[in-house]
Amino acid sequence: MKTARDISRPKLSVLAAALPLTVGGAVQAADENLPDLASSTTPWVADVYYENHTARRSRAGLAKFRNTLQVEADRQMGDGWAFRGILRGSWDGVYQLNKDEYGRNAGGAITLENTAAPLLPPVPTTAGTPLNLTQVPHGGGINNPIGTAIGLPPTNALGFDLAANPNDGMRVLGDRWHRPERGAVFGVPVRPCDRDSRGCRDFGGYGDLNLRELETPEFNDRLDFLREFYAKKTFPLADGTELFLKLGRQQVVWGRTDLFRVLDVINPVDYSRNNIYDELQDIRIPMWIAQAEYRMGASESMQDRNVQVVWNFDKFRPNNLGQCGTPNVMLDAACFFRGFANLWDNGGTVANFSPVPAGTAGAWAATDFGPHQIGVRKVHLPAWSLSNTQLGVKYEGITQGGLAFSLNALTYRSQLPSLHAFSAGAVNPFTGGTGNTTPPAAGVPVSHLIAFDIHYPRVNLVGGSLDFQIPDANAAIRMEGALTHGEEFVNTARRELYSKNRVLRTVIGVDRPTFIPFISTTRATQISAQLFWQHIIDHERHDGPLGTVGIVDWEDNFIGTLLIKGFLAGDRVSPQVMVARDFRAKALTVAPQIEWSVTDDFKVTLGANFKYTNGSSHYKFDDARSFNPYPPFTTYTAAGQPFVPGSAGLPGFEPTARFRAGPIGTAVAEDDIYVMVRYKF
């Protein structure tokens, strides 16, 4: 004989012991949404899940062997309060099972492009190799003696300590998604930070993680194993309205879009878990939030009205873009950060940096920068303070005619890092001093320095959303829009190499159930399409002597998504294919998947995601080599660049192209096939 909760009650006695679980009646479960019936306490009701997600990646091999245990527990606490907790712990064995790619043995010795090799003498470098190799090792570029030999002041600070920054455990920046193609790239340490601390910085939950922390990402000082941990209560008010409170660690979801976010920005997102391919529910980073909803219900003119106030009082966290050296590094950004941080701390070799002959674009020599010359110096993570908390307000309603809409406003911190070039505190590699002291630029203020601090600026957002149906088309339409103030973009036309720009984002989505006979004649196949448009207002672009200067990101970009999902065998088998196209990046991902619910409690999922791009040259943009912070040494005189800082627009992949390639373009070489099994105890 089964009890009413046999199909949901955990059967593991150990878990029953861990949580004081008892058999919760189905009535309790079924009534949990009823605001008036929660006046008494009830036993715990809990579900326990195990999931294994194993992925194999082209070229890299095993890319995921993640084992997750999740407990979802609910309890009526009395006096109308209900508690919900979701505890998640996972261990990803990929760092042990594929340690040569992602673990302790990842990376190795690298070589870097040196296009000026035919024009260079075979003088020995710090690495011991001659300078005139077309591929030089890390440490094989122009150093102090060579710099002095070619006419720089003997005090020049080129060169670095190869013992402190050895050519080991490294990869070439961007090697996962583009070739150097005569651009400026450098080595990036890729091993866990307990194994190799070079370039390790806390960018806000990633960037400075050791092997254990990478393997078990939920177990950290931010208590990420508490996926959700909140209490909620509905207070009936005398006039028939209700006040709903929800306090604790939670996700707050705004908007009506899938896959990419426009209004759904209250919680940051952990892209390190599976790039953009996991459900947002599983990768939103829960925050300690207090939310209140005043549910007014119907009025004489509106069928439903609600006002929601969301106060995110948690200490700031940005999106987790994934630590360099791990399988999922969104935009390859963390590799750029880590490599750049290492350059700041220890110096390093930059491929194709110094023009040969001087001042002329065409061939470049690999150059060894010393510490504190270029790179990422510091990450300014907002500390907890009242003024750093985040506040949102939403009005949501349904009109008489059935139009559902929301109006949203949010003040928050950017969840993406912004690079601010600083002008003081860096060593001039060509003189060994600081600032510009060499004629004809002596005394010229330094700017456009390839040295950055990372900030997370405050952003204010106003927006709204709506949905309705078009009966004649048998389709539902979703629309969403947001205008932000305060977002920052890399802008090579500005002294600080960034600018604040207002951004308009909109999306229109169409959902249509369609009977496709060869899939099923009785069960509709879901077809869902979305088109996102991002417009950067006051987008700045100028023509420089060597290329375009200004904001790296596209002024207008469009991303289209298409999901086709079928249901077979009583919904126990569900094939689907998701396609996303980044139009300006000319990048496409196709993600087929099939889910099979073998039983009510056991599900197997097979899937893959493949990425394609139409070339990559359109990603290249002003890449820092012609920023000219230290004239005359950095001045492209042959192109007419003056002896004052400012970019000539010399293009290349690194470090700016990632912002144009986007999440699909930067992952083009990361085709995954995977299997997931999920079991509910």
Next chain:
Amino acid sequence: MTRHIAGHGVIVVALACAAGTPHAATEADIEKSFFPYMHALPTAPGVAPGTVINQGNVANFEGVLDPGMQRYIREGAVEITVGATTSFDTNKSYVDATKVNAGKVKLGAKPGELVGYVAGRPFPEEPDAKDPRAGEKLAWNNRYGMNAYDGLAISPFYWKYINMDSGKVERNILFGFHFLRYTHRVSQAPVPEITPNPSKLYRATYVKVYEPQDVKNTQLLIQRYEDDTKLDDAYLYLGFQRRVRRLSTGQTTDAFLGSDIMIEDFEGYNGRISDMNWKYQGTANILMPFYNHNDMKLSDEYKEPDGYKYVAFGGKGGCFPSVTWQLRKVHILESSPIDTNHPVSRRVHYMDAQTSVISMSLVHDRKGDLWKTYVVGWTHPDFHLAKNKGSGITPFDAFTMIDIQAKHCTTGQLKAQLDAQMVPVSLFNVQNMRGGN
């Protein structure tokens, strides 16, 4: 006064009104409509309480069985036991409202239009076979019947997807269903309507899924407008997305969560009256699954804290409710979709004359072949939960939808609760589905 309908082989109750001359219902019409068994119980040869109809004797009972059950019994898929015919007296307020408003209601010019309706049974008079819109009137009786409930919770509600040949249960789903009527209310406060109601909603249905894992916390809200020509609004909350999605109402003909049922099949017919051509086919005494829940064979499969037990299932594959069937006066009603692309070509509904509930629907595919049969068990409220006793409202008690072609069925075991506290208006708001995410 009864006669046989040629070609149907069923006994037809006499048409009460003069042929071709629809008239306002009289007091007598109303009494007859709500109390058809006051003076005499229906009879049929060989049909007596305790009679077991099986493969061996089904030929003797074809006149009191719908074609679907005839087929199942003939094939040996099930046998049924006859129960005594009992009166399912309707809530007095509803009957009184019918009397007060008698004669005020008429059909509009187009299907789906109703003029002058306030409350109660819109057309209590006997259907007239010569009235070309008699079927439409019965559809309205069903729409505004007490079976629409002012407020009802079906919770818990266990569904099983079953392979009929093997009996293998392929999937279990645990639901909660909640119904609220905004207008024409007679039994639960507030009466006669819930205000404010600017969109002029008639009824809302809220559904929540509790199990299994892949659809857990899925919620569905369907809002039906008073204006039948207006399409329903439907919203879906997917637990894994934590987002409310607008549904296009075309999904009402989709297999609901992969079951054998469409949203349009709920309660016999759950769509717009204006979407169908309605045809009254006659009235007959037919065996229908009406019974006293507490007297039935009940299942020990699920255990409730209050001791409530669910209707047991048996027969081939466990696809049939183990209940008694009583001989009842039934209106036979055919609906055929106006939309030629509809997956159904027609449905034949067996509507209980006393309660206006549909207890059997025969669903035909686009080729016209019998596709599915929908059997709904109804219990007398006095033999169910204490809170339902004396309500005069017939609780929905069990169902099976059998896909004859696929040899598959979906069964439902449930606990219907006439409890206003379980259907607060706030439960039927989109915002409630979000629940603060």
